[in-house]
Amino acid sequence: MTGKAPHLSLDLSKNEPAIELVGIDKKFGAVHANKNINLTVAKGSIHGIIGENGAGKSTLMSILYGFYQADQGEIRISGKPVTIRDSQAAIAAGIGMVHQHFMLVENFTVLENVMLGAEGGQLLRQGVSSARKELKRLEDDYGLDVDPDAVIEELPVGRQQRVEILKALYRGAEILILDEPTGVLTPAEADHLFKVLKVLRDQGKTIILITHKLREIMAITDTVSVMRRGEIVATRKTTETTVEELAELMVGRRVLLRVEKGDANPGKVLLSVKNLTVKDSRGVTMVDDVSFDVRAGEIVGIAGVAGNGQSELLEAIAGIRKPASGEILLDGKPTAGADPAELRELGLAHIPEDRHHMGLVLKFEEYENSILGYHRESRFGGAMLNLDEIRKQAEDQIEKYDIRPPNPRLKTANFSGGNQQKIVVAREIERNPDVLIIGQPTRGVDIGAIEFIHKRIIEMRDAGKAVLLVSVELDEIRSLSDRILVMFAGKVVGEQSGEANEQALGLMMAGIAA
């Protein structure tokens, strides 16, 4: 494939190229992270780079920003070859980067963050007033208003991201790279970001947007390149492509964006929640008198804007958070006072919302995580761990769930997000629980893995298990659930069938129609 990577200059090249990558190649040991990358981005355009996790997008951008050196290849900025040895060289070449995890000092003010590294002299005093003036100008030119004296940690995430953009512009960036910029934003904040990006483009800045969200690519980019396994497999004008085509290019085969599933055959009630009230650590009521049942052989989805009590509901059912009042019944038996381990023995499995926080110990090797929570089972040896047995079952899971790379001895942190999630899903589903509760099953997971995880969830249903699903992705809820409950401000405000239309659900989630 290497020689065939297309080097396309699209019609936009009537604008001169802002940045050209010629034959960029990078290997990490045996991993070929970037293979002969050729890419031209026209000045004053928004170029999307889309690909699954681990496709090499981030490596490519890190090379552009001087975090890594390419083994081979050339970078040209405005036609001139440049060597980018470190971030300082990237800044000097006019490249600014907005990282996925913000590179901000949280207890500094906006002004201090913007000035860091570009202070304008040994004494801070020398640079402060010019920095203020420049911030004001950027605000006027691009509509990026932020209070320069606000402390970062007190700003909402969308504002913090704006500071990142300001930092880049303050350093005179002409090319702005954004790495998964909407991962942490609310939909409204994301819309605002897109508006800002369009303004920046119209003022002549060049923007490279890295994402794995197809919708964003379609909404905002002018041109798009698809990366797969370290290569650019296609470059298209956004208006001349479709979501389906891009998705297929990303995974290299046709994906089902709709999950195929048969009708549900609900049986007896396996999970029952009665008048449940849960308070958070501050004593605020997060779940308010909620009741519902989940039957064998059905998937009940809980839709809602994040922060309306779904997390607390899941934690209460999983035995992590003690309810203030109400009852939870597993197969008709009350579970009050049972801890997560006892609940597991009663047949409840929990795929937590945040795999880093609750699902995995990132510093452990894969096989250690594959038994976490089930390590007491006698087949793993009890007090003295039976490592052979544990590794054998880890290898089984790796094969069955196509976890890559297939190495149980690899540190979990070194797996991509999608594969980490598969480790959790494999662990919980392979114990064959009667009741499965799942939070955000596919957050930060690439398309291939999403499809895989969705299929496993439906298999669980078809095997007669009760599944409770919480997700902020409405598409996911709608495509998987047999029944949908909508939560708003801690209450279940409505119930819909799986075929509910998006508008009706949206109104309920906003607390407008019940």
Added chain:
Amino acid sequence: MDYFDIFISILGSAIRLSIPLLFTALAGLFSERAGIFDIGLEGKILASAFASACVAYWTGNAWAGLATGIATSIVFSLVHGFASITNRGNQIVSGVALNFVAAGLTIVLGSAWFGQGGRTGQVPASGRFSGITLPGAEMMRDVPIIGPLYANVISGNNILTYIAFLMVPISWWILYRTRFGLRVRAVGENPGAVDTAGISVAWLRYRALIVAGFLCGFAGTYLSIAQSAAFINNMSAGKGYIALAALIFAKWKPVPVMLACLLFGFLDAFANFMQGKALPGIGEVPVQIFQALPYILTCVLLAGFIGVARPPKAGGVPYTKER
């Protein structure tokens, strides 16, 4: 002696006892604000105390002693940096190792060179920093209240004492008013932000450690050739750890660091004074209670009773570039 005289004498002794703490805590302020845990402060004090005593003994020049003490302390800092910045080793392990090296090396070298079981020779008067009488101290002595305070507490200290207090505003100014200070504070919170701003994290942290070494050199020198006239085995006696406690107690801020050091110095002086004396209504209090107070106060603070002490976020974590 009436109560006021007792108070004045305890206060004077409190100042003297808090100086090494102050230098050391300010040293720790720089390294820890840059994100390097500095448990090796203790070792740096000890090593610099030994080095400055040796040189002051041989040359009879206190300033030469000070210079050697500072240089020694900086070398220890650089070793810490080499282990924990360049090689990304564990900062606590590296610091503890330095403490052991200092404790062992001073005894071995001291015995070899002076043959007094680790003690150095008696430093001549010219090799010591002795008290300076400030102008007007004698004249003021008879003025009520202010007089004895000026003559016995403020005047009559050695030059290092005045330097120590001068270091407080200087440290504050460096940290909050200079580019270097901004970067040091940033690198202790989020080295990624510093790196992506095009600044070398390693070199910045090395510089912070050099500043720490510089300040710690004063602390050691003060112990051996200002407060006493020779180096004695293990003469730092845990001051490095108390300084760390003061640093935490002061929430990693320069002026509170000074106040915390003065408080801990005062507790120490008070403990000395109370030795063998009965407290009215309570009776004799074991001196260990007072000696434990700095640690107890710090624990109480850490438990959140006196506000939350928020350490620099990136403290203790070696920086590795991530994608």
